[in-house]
Amino acid sequence: MRRxxxxxxxxxxxxxxxxxxxxxNGSPPQPGQFSMLAxxxxxxxxxxxxxxxxxxFSVARWQDGEAHYLLKDxxxxxxxxxxxxxxxxxxxxxxxxxxFTAPAEGQRAILVGGGVGIAPLAILQxxxxxxxxxQGCVALLGFRDGAHAQGGSLLRDARLxxxxxxxxxxxxxxxxxxxxxxxxxxxxxxxxxxxPMLEATRAICAARGVSAQLALESGMAxxxxxxxxxxxxxxxxxxxxxxxxxPVIDAARLERVDAHAGAPA
Amino acid sequence: MSVAFCGLELAHPVIxxxxxxxxxxxxxxxxESLRTRFPFAAFVSKTITLEPRSGNPPPRLWEAQAGLINxxxxxxxxxxxxxxxxxxxxSDLLARIETHHPAPxxxxxxxxxxAAEIAQLFDACEQREEIAAxxxxxSCPNVKTGLDIGADPRQLEAVVREVRPxxxxxxxxxxxxxxxxxxxxxxxxxxxxxxxxxxxxxxxATALSNGRPWLGGLxxxxxxxxxxxxxLAQVAAAARGVSIPVVGMGGVQSAKHARDLLDAGATLVAVGTESxxxxxxxxxxxxxxxxxxx
Numbered sequence: 255m256r257r258x259x260x261x262x263x264x265x266x267x268x269x270x271x272x273x274x275x276x277x278x279n280g281s282p283p284q285p286g287q288f289s290m291l292a293x294x295x296x297x298x299x300x301x302x303x304x305x306x307x308x309x310x311f312s313v314a315r316w317q318d319g320e321a322h323y324l325l326k327d328x329x330x331x332x333x334x335x336x337x338x339x340x341x342x343x344x345x346x347x348x349x350x351x352x353x354f355t356a357p358a359e360g361q362r363a364i365l366v367g368g369g370v371g372i373a374p375l376a377i378l379q380x381x382x383x384x385x386x387x388x389q390g391c392v393a394l395l396g397f398r399d400g401a402h403a404q405g406g407s408l409l410r411d412a413r414l415x416x417x418x419x420x421x422x423x424x425x426x427x428x429x430x431x432x433x434x435x436x437x438x439x440x441x442x443x444x445x446x447x448x449x450p451m452l453e454a455t456r457a458i459c460a461a462r463g464v465s466a467q468l469a470l471e472s473g474m475a476x477x478x479x480x481x482x483x484x485x486x487x488x489x490x491x492x493x494x495x496x497x498x499x500x501p502v503i504d505a506a507r508l509e510r511v512d513a514h515a516g517a518p519a
Numbered sequence: 520m521s522v523a524f525c526g527l528e529l530a531h532p533v534i535x536x537x538x539x540x541x542x543x544x545x546x547x548x549x550x551e552s553l554r555t556r557f558p559f560a561a562f563v564s565k566t567i568t569l570e571p572r573s574g575n576p577p578p579r580l581w582e583a584q585a586g587l588i589n590x591x592x593x594x595x596x597x598x599x600x601x602x603x604x605x606x607x608x609x610s611d612l613l614a615r616i617e618t619h620h621p622a623p624x625x626x627x628x629x630x631x632x633x634a635a636e637i638a639q640l641f642d643a644c645e646q647r648e649e650i651a652a653x654x655x656x657x658s659c660p661n662v663k664t665g666l667d668i669g670a671d672p673r674q675l676e677a678v679v680r681e682v683r684p685x686x687x688x689x690x691x692x693x694x695x696x697x698x699x700x701x702x703x704x705x706x707x708x709x710x711x712x713x714x715x716x717x718x719x720x721x722x723x724a725t726a727l728s729n730g731r732p733w734l735g736g737l738x739x740x741x742x743x744x745x746x747x748x749x750x751l752a753q754v755a756a757a758a759r760g761v762s763i764p765v766v767g768m769g770g771v772q773s774a775k776h777a778r779d780l781l782d783a784g785a786t787l788v789a790v791g792t793e794s795x796x797x798x799x800x801x802x803x804x805x806x807x808x809x810x811x812x813x
Contacts, residue, residue: 255549255552255553255556255798255799256797256798256799292796298585303584303745304582304584304585306582306584306585306586306587306743306744306796307582307587307795308796345797347797347798350548472577473578474580475580475587475589475795476794476795476796476798478541478544478545478548478549478798479545479548480539480540480544480545480794480795480798481539481580481589481591481795482541482574482579482591482594483579483580483589483591484577484579484580485574485577486577487576487577491573492573493573493574493577493594495544498544498547498548512577514578
């Protein structure tokens with residue numbers, strides 16, 4: 255159930271902030287799991303009397319009794335969380351949802367992230383590297399510009415792409431993915447980012463018969479399966495709740511990645 | 520502070536609003552911590568229809584000023600799916616709640632677009648001993664007129680009267696707030712044979728994004744603190760007009776809000792949107808009511 259945690263720090267990282275919540279008694283999250291966050295003080299009664307509902311964030315890192323979350327100010331909820339200072343308190347519900355599953359024997363993990371969507375790939379990389387060392391995975395991260403690309407330091411040894419060419423490959427991160435898949439066809443792709451990036455990743459992997467796990471984002475009211483608001487359409491014609499059947503969904507279950515199912519660009 | 524309601528004995532006056540708490544999903548997420556501080560004195564299922572429904576296309580949610588607009592579209596497995604899988608699962612979970620003996624009763628919420636459909640749903644609920652009472656959602660368009668069955672008192676009374684013989688269990692009618700005179704609708708439900716009424720359901724609402732409807736279902740229902748003053752007025756109007764018990768709901772976030780609805784004439788209070796923010800809200804509110812001597 256909901257717990258009241260104290261902010262250990264909230265540090266600038268390029269265009270982002272890394273919010274650290276002290277959680278010495280929390281259960282360690284699986285990579286890809288998320289929490290619903292809301293500040294204890296001044297949540298609501300802002301512009302337009304928002305935010306009202308908590309906001310969903312993938313856990314970016316779990317270390318030394320702290321949970322880390324990557325924040326970007328995209329609206330009233332994220333703005334309020336970005337303002338937090340050490341010592342303030344946050345209502346936290348989590349870890350929630352289904353995370354990533356390990357690559358099959360003989361498969362190399364390729365991590366593909368875009369913008370604030372790189373968050374769950376950091377904790378995934380931590381886990382993969384602790385299991386199989388530095389050779390365990392490749393990280394490919396895309397950002398819009400140099401300020402955002404500083405977020406790439408959340409992961410180790412990542413290859414970067416930027417829309418404006420300020421850092422790394424001048425172009426899309428999915429172009430790096432295509433190159434990497436030519437070198438490493440025995441791969442399992444783990445992706446999180448804006449919907450167009452996820453859809454391109456899904457299509458590239460489907461064309462090559464490579465398995466892909468996509469961490470989706472969807473507006474959520476509750477995060478624990480109660481509201482049925484965060485659904486995405488699946489190939490079988492139905493809908494699944496991102497919060498309880500995801501947020502990590504096997505790309506093979508999707509006809510396409512819905513435009514509403516990605517992280518803020 | 521146990522409460523008698525329609526022949527049921529409840530541990531306290533706080534229950535959930537239909538469609539705002541998925542018990543098996545919550546149990547999977549929270550397990551023991553949910554069962555030891557169970558939020559509700561009775562559990563109301565989401566709306567069950569005769570045929571399965573996949574619900575409305577996304578996006579389904581819009582955060583409004585101090586509230587939420589939803590356009591979920593009542594997804595459910597249909598009556599047979601409910602009876603075969605959801606009902607046993609929910610009933611089993613309720614029986615495992617350590618702090619409640621006997622288990623919190625299960626109220627099954629149903630909706631049909633004709634009296635014949637509703638009668639069929641009632642017949643099925645009548646057969647299952649896991650179901651303690653039935654809540655009838657009348658926010659369903661009449662297939663002939665397009666108007667919500669519950670919006671017109673004469674139509675509402677006729678439908679309730681027609682289906683009533685199919686159910687010996689307590690029948691609660693979940694009124695729609697999207698009507699001219701909710702007091703008249705509450706009275707119509709009572710005259711038709713309801714044992715209780717519950718209100719308010721969500722208020723019809725629209726959200727625009729860049730000039731276009733945001734919700735996949737185009738319109739939705741507004742809930743949360745934004746509707747609390749409306750709920751208070753409608754619950755008071757309903758309670759004044761009927762002798763049967765009233766379940767009050769709409770934007771309840773605290774024991775104070777629950778107290779207001781009880782003071783307005785409600786026997787029970789339901790918590791909905793606040794459970795999205797805090798799944799333990801019902802427990803917190805029930806505790807708060809007890810501490811202030813209700």
